[in-house]
């Protein structure tokens with residue numbers, strides 16, 4: 001095969017030593033009133049004890065920045081050191097945490113006179129890649145940098161570069177990289193590009209005046225920067241790293257903020273997600289098997305920054321005034337427990353055919369931290385074989401071989417003639433193999449279910465052709481199919497018999513009762529149906545007209561993989577069925 005067409009190959013991940021989350025605390029200058037906290041040295045501080053005002057409690061962090069510290073100090077002391085990992089293909093993230101009005105936005109964004117972490121980091125990343133490509137060894141490498149910018153507002157993921165009200169989905173690929181299909185990504189060739197995209201986007205972030213801050217952030221803002229390093233000549237190695245810069249919304253004590261109405265609702269969402277963040281840190285510290293990343297959008301998005309694959313820095317911002325006392329204490333306690341979180345950064349390199357993966361394209365197979373993609377394919381068994389992770393294909397082939405060896409009549413392994421110890425080991429290996437194979441088969445079934453639902457979403461073609469069905473069938477992982485039986489593939493038999501039903505649904509023939517109902521009743525019944533589709537158990541779904549066991553399972557599988565449905569089929573017209581065309585279009589586009 002010419003190298004040009006060779007599929008991407010993933011090398012095993014190269015793990016770095018475990019890295020503790022680095023935690024620093026920044027104290028903002030005191031406004032009115034007496035301070036309740038003061039620094040002791042470059043790592044420690046003390047705060048008045050709530051039990052006894054004559055006593056203090058001491059805290060130690062990686063770094064403590066007093067109220068005289070400059071933006072430059074914070075950046076060079078805590079942020080700059082982690083950026084070098086980006087060129088090694090490892091992820092990094094910086095997160096500003098703290099109560100409202102304590103200086104998070106000042107630290108991350110700053111002002112034209114005192115630029116914060118974000119502009120400084122972008123300037124340096126651009127500079128670093130320029131220098132690396134000009135160095136004598138760098139001649140063989142191309143670098144590309146791109147950015148995306150989003151906010152999480154009231155549990156909705158909103159694009160700040162191309163603002164709309166669409167709540168973007170958060171997905172995870174099989175290598176646990178977090179993806180946001182549909183999120184805009186802009187290429188950055190210089191700092192001018194960054195300013196051109198970032199400044200107007202920052203104005204799109206939701207801010208409002210509260211009693212504690214005139215310009216209080218009402219959302220968590222996340223800037224994602226992707227750094228891709230590709231080798232010009234064969235073997236075309238490619239490393240991708242992600243820098244995640246996060247300005248969290250501040251926790252708010254609503255007895256003091258005086259928030260009402262919308263502000264109170266926003267505050268509820270902010271506090272709830274910060275509470276989940278705290279639970280995530282607790283779960284990681286206790287080594288629990290279930291870390292509640294999925295309990296909020298924020299933690300889902302931060303999954304690879306906390307306890308994941310990134311070099312992470314938390315900047316805990318605190319305010320010195322006494323009326324911030326309990327907020328400060330909570331922040332310090334969060335910061336103290338975050339110190340114990342250990343991340344496992346790794347580098348993964350891909351061998352990539354030149355020109356295959358430009359900015360915005362996703363290489364399947366688990367590039368470390370490849371997070372944002374406006375064109376990532378939905379996870380589906382319909383990926384052509386050459387796009388499947390080669391390790392998986394190899395594994396399947398090996399398993400298939402073993403399965404054949406142990407499964408075929410008259411082909412049993414000569415276990416009886418093997419010495420006892422080896423026999424036990426062999427049997428154990430076979431058992432493991434069987435379990436693994438079972439898992440893979442289940443996964444494949446799941447993917448087939450998704451593929452089936454994908455198909456159901458496509459508008460019905462005017463002229464029926466069998467070609468698409470064949471193409472899909474071909475793309476299903478081959479070794480497993482072969483393992484299914486001796487009949488071999490039957491070209492006349494659709495691999496997905498349920499398609500007929502789905503096609504019918506996709507055609508959207510309005511049932512007569514819908515046409516007769518009053519519009520308000522119809523709308524209500526559709527709302528109920530949507531709630532049932534999104535929350536119903538398999539049993540409840542089966543209670544629906546024309547939904548049997550299989551269809552209920554398909555709906556559950558879809559829900560699990562793609563999140564809640566946003567619409568039910570409209571009563572008439574030519575839309576694509578259960579999944580609205582726009583939504584489907586977004587997903588298809590993401591593919």
Ligand SMILES: Nc1ncnc2c1ncn2[C@@H]1O[C@H](COP(=O)(O)OP(=O)(O)OP(=O)(O)O)[C@@H](O)[C@H]1O
Nearest residue numbers: 028099100101102103104105106213216217249250
């Ligand atoms: N280190 C600092 N030096 C000077 N001024 C500061 C500093 N930190 C914060 N400020 C000022 O304090 C005010 C509140 O800061 P900022 O808006 O950054 O708080 P925040 O933590 O982002 O609040 P919220 O969570 O409500 O968005 C701003 O006017 C900011 O300029």
